[in-house]
Amino acid sequence: MPDRSTLLRVEHLRKVYESANGDVEAIGDISFTMHAGELVCIVGPSGCGKTTLLKCLAGLLRPTDGLVEMDGSPVTGPSPAMAVVFQEYGRSLYPWLTVRGNVELPLRHKKLTRAEREKLVTDALEAVGLAHAGRSHPWQLSGGMQQRVAIARAIAYQPEVMIMDEPFAAVDAQTRADLEDLVRELHVTRNMSIVFVTHDIDESVYLGERVLVLSKSPTWVQEDLAIDLPSERDQITTRALPRFTELRTHVYDQIQRAKRGETVAAPPGR
Numbered sequence: 001m002p003d004r005s006t007l008l009r010v011e012h013l014r015k016v017y018e019s020a021n022g023d024v025e026a027i028g029d030i031s032f033t034m035h036a037g038e039l040v041c042i043v044g045p046s047g048c049g050k051t052t053l054l055k056c057l058a059g060l061l062r063p064t065d066g067l068v069e070m071d072g073s074p075v076t077g078p079s080p081a082m083a084v085v086f087q088e089y090g091r092s093l094y095p096w097l098t099v100r101g102n103v104e105l106p107l108r109h110k111k112l113t114r115a116e117r118e119k120l121v122t123d124a125l126e127a128v129g130l131a132h133a134g135r136s137h138p139w140q141l142s143g144g145m146q147q148r149v150a151i152a153r154a155i156a157y158q159p160e161v162m163i164m165d166e167p168f169a170a171v172d173a174q175t176r177a178d179l180e181d182l183v184r185e186l187h188v189t190r191n192m193s194i195v196f197v198t199h200d201i202d203e204s205v206y207l208g209e210r211v212l213v214l215s216k217s218p219t220w221v222q223e224d225l226a227i228d229l230p231s232e233r234d235q236i237t238t239r240a241l242p243r244f245t246e247l248r249t250h251v252y253d254q255i256q257r258a259k260r261g262e263t264v265a266a267p268p269g270r
């Protein structure tokens with residue numbers, strides 16, 4: 001049985017950017033919790049504050065108000081319990097290091113023996129199907145393979161939660177499908193807890209056990225939708241299920257409402 005204890009708690013999170021041209025209230029009031037072993041997707045209209053939310057979760061940005069808690073402790077900065085995978089894999093990998101070197105780099109901050117580091121790197125590269133590519137350099141690999149390296153680096157770090165910000169937006173459709181299946185596999189076989197931000201509605205329904213639909217900015221959680229599809233998913237049969245169509249139509253409709261600024265449920269505390 002997966003552990004369903006509370007892993008991440010977000011309470012009345014608010015973020016206002018201050019700038020010379022005036023303040024921008026990106027996040028209005030967001031609250032939700034996530035259990036260990038869950039895969040939660042976050043979608044919303046363009047510019048609604050998805051990246052801002054993710055940066056607050058990862059401790060890369062300080063909220064204006066509210067609380068992010070990981071395992072019951074406030075997140076006040078980047079935490080070893082979290083690993084972030086960004087869309088721009090090209091910029092997140094070091095071209096002068098080999099694939100193994102890139103995956104190993106963050107582990108140097110952990111108190112591990114060389115043998116332990118080697119084992120974690122080998123295991124992570126196997127998990128993403130790149131056991132054969134350890135001696136290559138990132139620039140010798142396709143975009144999809146480079147993103148696999150970035151995912152391997154996150155896995156090797158053994159975070160309690162992997163946070164992914166539109167990680168497949170820059171790859172072609174076939175590669176994207178393969179990478180989606182990799183994320184499902186990591187979640188199912190390794191019980192990995194994953195927060196996955198995407199602008200792609202079908203992707204959110206295909207991957208998630210829950211989909212949080214955000215309102216337009218200043219953002220709140222317009223809907224927290226349970227995705228009641230079978231845990232075993234594949235690109236052809238799952239996407240052909242009538243329930244898949246119902247769920248993606250529902251999320252699409254919610255996002256259209258969000259864009260129009262229609263209040264579907266009362267924003268908490270507003």
Ligand SMILES: Nc1ncnc2c1ncn2[C@@H]1O[C@H](COP(=O)(O)OP(=O)(O)OP(=O)(O)O)[C@@H](O)[C@H]1O
Nearest residue numbers: 017019024026045046047048049050051052053217
């Ligand atoms: N550093 C900043 N200073 C001022 N305003 C900002 C800053 N970063 C983001 N914003 C504003 O905050 C709001 C939310 O931006 P954010 O990038 O978090 O949204 P997003 O949903 O990730 O966008 P996209 O759909 O384009 O990926 C937008 O109005 C944006 O212009």
